[in-house]
Amino acid sequence: MAGDVALDETLLPLVSAHGSLLAASGPVLHEYGSSVRIGIGGGGRPLAALNEESLSDAEKSGLQAFRLRLSEPYRARKASRPYADVPWGSSTAVPQLHRDRQAVIRGAPVAQDPSAAPAGAPEAKRLAGRVAVGLVIVSGPGSLAMTDAQTRKIVAEVQNGLSYLGGQAPARDVTFVYDIQVAQIDVPDTQSAPPAGTKPDDLYEYYERPWRDAALAAIGQAPGGSGIRSYIRSIKAQKSAQAAYCAFFTHYTLHHFAYCSGSYLTMQYSNDGWGPENLDRIFAHETGHIFGAPDEYAESGCDCGGAWGFHRRPNLNCESCADNSVDCIMKRNTWAMCDETPYHLGYTMTGV
Ligand SMILES: [Zn+2]
Incomplete structure (x- = not known):
């Protein structure tokens, strides 16, 4: 193991x-x-x-990541990870995974150009076949630098999280194919408060844009949504993948520590109160959103309806309304999956 x-x-x-x-x-x-x-x-x-x-x-x-995951110290840390089994929406001990329900799968942050708006995740329709994963590890000046040890940790945490998601696929047909970029940038952190009247959805972009666009430039891409889409499409083609998405890892100040924006994720290394030891499960949870899986914890405002993910199924394990809501990665900090999430993720299901 x-x-x-x-x-x-x-x-x-x-x-x-x-x-x-x-x-x-x-x-x-x-x-x-x-x-x-x-x-x-x-x-x-x-x-x-x-x-x-x-x-x-x-x-x-x-x-290196695989060896780290096989090592005794790594496995011991996982065995005693903080906040194991705590619901993602718990407000008692740790921050909520999402600040509000709009953050579950928020709108495109760079939607000023309608043709550029990634409504949903067009390059990531379902979790089946070859799935290209772009990791953009953002390293800034001074304390914003991502150390080699932190970079190794990120790759290992992503591998651990996606081993869980891939291993749950009933057809065992999911292969994650990686592109790993370290983007060296020198823009300062955004620590000032946003201008009064900034709309809630724009707060993400307020903190993200400066370092993200610098990181995109560092990997040879245009700023904003067009650069992100171009990068995702390029790795999808390079890796002969059926689906693709990317994730930025950073120390820069964010509006929230982990969120999904259509086709990409933004993750803070410190992972807020959950800590880096839980990056794997947060990454797996957010990847769920990339493919259309809804939150299942009550604080997300979930309900049991809807038509989610590739198979267009309702959210029947939402704990607000399900009679027998069970543990699930979309509900709490655990390696467990309810009966509906496999359909939401778009796994290849027999008999469907
Ligand atoms: Zn979520």
């Missing part, structure tokens, strides 16, 4: 003597490049032999 995800994960031996890609013997869960693919199954032989000197930076990151 890697991390605290109840799955048998293994580093797949991949490259033949002729350098061609060998078919994997089982489902591939994570792909960082042709030489580093992590699969399901392996019978307790997690690490294949590998010529590590020839690996790309992304492959090295993925391998």
Whole structure:
């Protein structure tokens, strides 16, 4: 077991003597490049032999993350993670995952150009097949710098969170394919209060825009929604993926510490009161929103209706109205999933 995800994960031996890609013997869960693919199954032989000197930076990151997840200290920290099983909406001990229900899946932050508005997540219709994941790790000046250790932690937390989501797919047909960018920028933090009268939805953009657009420039993209879409589409094409999304990780001040904006996520490394040890579950939860899964905790204002996600199903596990609401990653800090979320995520379901 890697991390605290109840799955048998293994580093797949991949490259033949002729350098061609060998078919994997089982489902591939994570792909960082042709030489580093992590699969399901392996019978307790997690690490294949590998010529590590020839690996790309992304492959090295993925391998490092997997080794970290296999390590005893990492697994011990996961076994005693703070706020385990606490509902996301709990206001007693930790901040709410979303400040208000509008933040669940908020509108496009850069919708001034209607043709640029990513209504929903057009590049991420369902969690099935190859899913390109762009990680944009934003490193600013001084205390805003993302250290190498923090970058390694982010890659490992994302891997742990997506091992859970991928491992839950009934058809075992989800492969996360990564693009990892470290964006070095030098813009200052936005710490001043926003102008009076700023609309609630614009508060996200007020804090996010300066560093985000600088990060987009650092990875060769235009500012705002058009740059984000261009990046997501480029990794989708590069990785021959059926779906794609991206996530920015930062130390910069945000209006809220984790949120989903159509096709992308914004995550603060400190993860507010939940702490970096819970980045994996917050990332899994927010990825749920990317694919159209609704919140299920009462404070989100959920109700049991609607037509959510690829399969257009109601939110029957919303704890405000469900008779027997069960644990779920969309409801609390746990590796559990209700019977409806697989449909919301758009997993390949037999009989559907
Ligand atoms: Zn949520």
